[in-house]
Amino acid sequence: MTTRPIIVTGTDTEIGKTVFAAALAGALGAHYWKPVQAGVEDDGTDAMRVARLSGLPRGHVLDEAYRLATPCSPHLAAEIDGVTIDAARLALPAFDGPLVVEGAGGVLVPISRRETYADQFARWGAPVVLVARTVLGTINHTLLSIEALRARGVPILGVAFVGEPVEDSEATICAMGGVKRLGRLPRLDPLEPAALRAAFAANFRLEDFA
Template sequence: MTQTFIVTGTDTGIGKTVFAAALAGALGARYWKPVQAGLDDGSDSERTAALSGLPIGHILPEAYRLVTPCSPHLAAEIDGVTIDLDRLALPQVDGPLVVEGAGGALVPVTRDILYADVFARWGKPVVLVARTALGTINHSLLSIEALRARGVAIHGIAFVGDPVEDSEATIAAIGKVKRLGRLPMLPELTSAALAQAFADAFDLADFA
C-alpha cells in the first residue's frame, strides 16, 4: 500500500507548505497540491520544488490552478471554473505521497464540500500543522474535533514556530494526538537548511 500523508493546517499562512516540503523531501515522496488558488506569488508546488530537494518529476501537477487568491470555492466561481470532485481522486504513484490541502481543514472546496470531507473520502492519515503563537490551542483543538467528527484519522500534530512547551503539550494531551515535532523559524529558508531542521526536529520513523 502506498504510504500517503495528507497535510492540513489550523489556519492559512502558518508554514504548512514549508512542512509539507520538508516531509516530502525527507521521505523522497511525490508531492501533490490538488487545488492551487492564487498564482501571483507563485504556486505552492513551485515553492515545494524549490525547498524539498525533490526531482521535478516528483512534483505532481495540480488538478486545478485558480488565479484568484482566496478560498478554492470562491476562486473557482470567480475564475469561471467548476471543481469536479472526481478530479480530486488521489493519484496512483510508486512510493510515498504527500498531499497538501489549502488553508485549514474546514476550507470549502466547493459550496457543498469542505477539505475535511475530501480527506474523509481519501481515507488516509492527516498530519495537522499548527503554529505555536497565541490562539493555537483553540485553533488546534477545533481542527482535531472537526477532523474526527468526519472519521478522519489524525497521524499527529506538527508545530511551526518558536517553542511554547505548555501549548504544544496541552494540545497533544487534550486532543489525544501524537506530538510529532516542531519546525523552528529559519533565518534563511533554503532546501539544505530546511532538511537539516526537519531531521533535527522530527523522527522519520514516525512516518514509516
C-alpha cells in the first residue's frame, strides 16, 4: 500500500477524472484533496462528489485551499472573484497514509497568469496518474499531456482510461508515450458507490499505485 501522494490529472475537462479520483482514493483508503475548486456544479463541488462516491470517512475528504465562485479556469476565476492564489497555501498536506490530489481540467490549465498545474505538479514532485478518454482525439491530447509533464520533470505513474474500450488508441498512447497502461474505468449508469468500487477492483491493480 502506498503512503506517498498521488496526483490525478486529466487530458481535458469533464472526462471522468473526479470519478476516477474517488475510486482510487476509496480503494487506497486515502485522504482526498482538490486544492482549487472553480465553480460549483448542480451536484456540489468535486470534494462533495468524492465524499459521496468514495466511501471514505468525511474527515478524509479535505476542504479546498480555494473555493472560487466562477466556473472557469482557476486563474480567471480567481481574478473575477478578487482572490490571489498563494502558492504557499497549495503545499501538500502531510499524512501518514496515502493522499490523492486532484488537479483541474488538463495539465496546462493556468493557476495564475504565470503558472500552470503542470508547474505546480513539478513543485510537488509527486507521481501523476493521467486520466484520458477513449474517444476520438485522445491520442493527440494524451501524448501532448505526457510531453508537457515530462518537459517539467513530472513523474508519470501511468494512464488511466475512462470510457468504452478502444484497444488501438489505448495501446498506441502507452507505446508511443512510454507510459504504463493502468486500466480502464467504464462509464457507469447509474453511478453509485458500490458499482464504482466494483468497477475499479475489476479493472485496476492496487499494486500499480504503490
